[in-house]
């Protein structure tokens with residue numbers, strides 16, 4: 532597997548820390564609202580990456596968290612007059628529904644900040660003891676100046692960053708780049724700590740959850756949207772450098788954003804596209820197909836044109852698969868298991884090339900073309916047809932699109948044969964009647 536590592540700005544050969552094992556963490560949502568299509572993209576991308584690793588024989592430990600305490604959650608709870616827990620649980624359930632609807636494989640763990648509080652407080656205490664963090668009036672800040680190499684992850688010079696991050700007059704921070712590890716709060720949910728009641732800062736949560744879930748080790752892959760590179764991931768990494776003297780992860784993988792008809796999605800433009808609406812309208816298969824249709828690092832433009840093209844593209848794959856299923860079922864050969872190794876190998880090569888899904892799609896179109904040809908010959912080679920179908924199904928499986936389940940009963944097989952006969956005999960009235968019966972059963 533080759534992956535583009537945003538830490539080095541290079542495509543690198545993936546070398547796991549432990550043989551045959553991938554430890555991967557992807558920053559999860561702050562659960563104060565439904566997720567939009569841009570949030571669904573990393574769900575699908577990292578689930579697909581995991582499937583490629585598994586196809587290559589790796590054991591993947593994939594963890595993704597919930598940020599279930601945050602100002603946005605607190606404000607929403609106050610607005611609605613309910614508890615923060617109620618808000619968080621509502622949107623955690625909605626997020627999990629999206630993951631399920633999109634056929635994602637189960638996570639190894641999905642930790643919550645509120646259930647990691649003791650560890651978070653202990654970790655902040657450790658940073659204070661080591662002199663990397665300082666306490667001001669109930670707040671705890673991380674001192675960025677203490678970490679040599681701050682900025683290396685997002686390729687920025689701390690001097691340049693400081694210009695943009697001047698300390699406001701009423702700010703308690705020593706330097707503009709310093710960030711809060713613990714926030715003294717007077718409103719909303721809070722926890723006791725050695726520095727007084729408050730709640731943790733966002734950047735510190737992921738570091739602690741990674742440490743807890745991965746046996747206090749650094750991980751192989753840290754993922755998330757490009758917008759998390761700075762400051763979130765830089766700040767996560769700075770804390771790990773402070774606590775352990777090494778980077779939090781070997782490979783940092785960031786996916787591109789999703790635009791809507793050429794525009795950035797934003798509250799002010801009112802063009803937010805919710806993931807649940809997309810899945811409801813297009814179905815999970817087409818949604819995944821769209822989300823993987825451009826290279827994961829590039830911007831994906833979600834537009835009517837994108838949907839139309841994706842629909843056509845996916846149909847090019849599923850139509851011959853369906854025809855093959857019918858043909859094989861009629862011949863009682865639906866269970867042939869051999870697959871076309873050449874095309875499947877080519878597909879995997881594309882996926883192993885930094886998840887080059889456009890090239891992988893091209894391999895699928897080529898394979899579907901070969902299957903179409905095999906279906907059209909007068910005396911079809913059923914073994915060949917099964918091989919292409921099975922290869923395509925294996926490819927779809929890696930994309931998280933389940934195979935069509937078609938099994939025909941004896942009665943349905945008779946019906947299908949009767950339809951073919953009626954057409955041959957040019958009895959169009961009868962053929963139409965049989966056709967609508969077959970359509971009703973979803974066979975045609």
Ligand SMILES: [Zn+2]
Pocket residue numbers: 558559737763767
């Ligand atoms: Zn994070």
